[in-house]
Amino acid sequence: MDIKSFWPELGPSIQEASVYFDKYKNKKIILKYGGQVMSDQSLSKAFAQDAAILRKLDIDVAVIHGGGPQIKTKLESQNLESKFISGLRVTDENVIKVVEDVLLNEINPDLRDAIINYGAKADSVTVRRNNIIHIDKAIDEQLGFVGDPKKIDTKILNNFFKQKIIPVIAPMGMDNKGQVYNINADTAAGTIANQIKAERLLLMTDVPGVNDKNGSLISQLSTKQAMDLIQDGTITGGMIPKIKTCISAIESGVNGVVIIDGRKSHAVLFELFSNLGAGTLIVK
Numbered sequence: 001m002d003i004k005s006f007w008p009e010l011g012p013s014i015q016e017a018s019v020y021f022d023k024y025k026n027k028k029i030i031l032k033y034g035g036q037v038m039s040d041q042s043l044s045k046a047f048a049q050d051a052a053i054l055r056k057l058d059i060d061v062a063v064i065h066g067g068g069p070q071i072k073t074k075l076e077s078q079n080l081e082s083k084f085i086s087g088l089r090v091t092d093e094n095v096i097k098v099v100e101d102v103l104l105n106e107i108n109p110d111l112r113d114a115i116i117n118y119g120a121k122a123d124s125v126t127v128r129r130n131n132i133i134h135i136d137k138a139i140d141e142q143l144g145f146v147g148d149p150k151k152i153d154t155k156i157l158n159n160f161f162k163q164k165i166i167p168v169i170a171p172m173g174m175d176n177k178g179q180v181y182n183i184n185a186d187t188a189a190g191t192i193a194n195q196i197k198a199e200r201l202l203l204m205t206d207v208p209g210v211n212d213k214n215g216s217l218i219s220q221l222s223t224k225q226a227m228d229l230i231q232d233g234t235i236t237g238g239m240i241p242k243i244k245t246c247i248s249a250i251e252s253g254v255n256g257v258v259i260i261d262g263r264k265s266h267a268v269l270f271e272l273f274s275n276l277g278a279g280t281l282i283v284k
Helices: 014-024 041-056 068-077 093-117 154-162 185-195 223-231 239-251 267-273
Strands: 028-033 060-065 121-125 133-138 147-152 165-169 172-174 180-182 200-205 220-222 256-261 279-283
Touching (some): 028 041, 041 165, 041 267, 060 154, 068 093, 093 121, 093 172, 133 185, 147 185, 154 165, 185 200, 220 223, 239 256, 256 267
Parallel strands (some): 028 060, 200 256, 220 279
């Protein structure tokens, strides 16, 4: 395999990266793609290229995408208000329609096609086509149609991996009555990582990682330290579900969860294949 033919100039050097190739070969890596990286064309292309490269290196990669900025824009265009409780979007009957439209008809096919353009096989996984996320009930009545993912259909995902296809997953699920729910994409990614026993979970975000009270980046946190930072108010807003996802994933056996700065081009390659890393690593 001629790695030079598909390796990006702006990524880590092949010489440095090659040391790590065997570490992840035939392992499962979950990439959560969201935030600013989605609305910046060059960053989203770099992300799609990174995902394709992992697949070419015989890594079983799955992508879960968010949709926050695009959903917000569409809601505003329809004069619908966005409200959040503890970082989760309040989702009524009108909002769920917009969420489904944006995730399933815009973001998901665009991302799938971008990965295919970089020479890897990819396919859409959505609540309407081949649902893998089963919901028991809403998290909280105040939140409306926001579901807590309970069971993941790992058989569907493992079939994709056997065929060397990247599943591109929209974060929506369904209950046994056919009701569709919005799911926080970080939570969905963590639950999937837990249930397929992933080696790594990478959560892309719009910040360098987790900051302390002085605004300095924390490069590594234990799960206990992370909970303490939520309780003392250091970690707030949309970072709360991210951190809770990290803690749950670690406790379920995922080896490492990293909150990485998606604003850095080829952040995925730098995190996995260089000694620089690119964010905050959460460990047991």
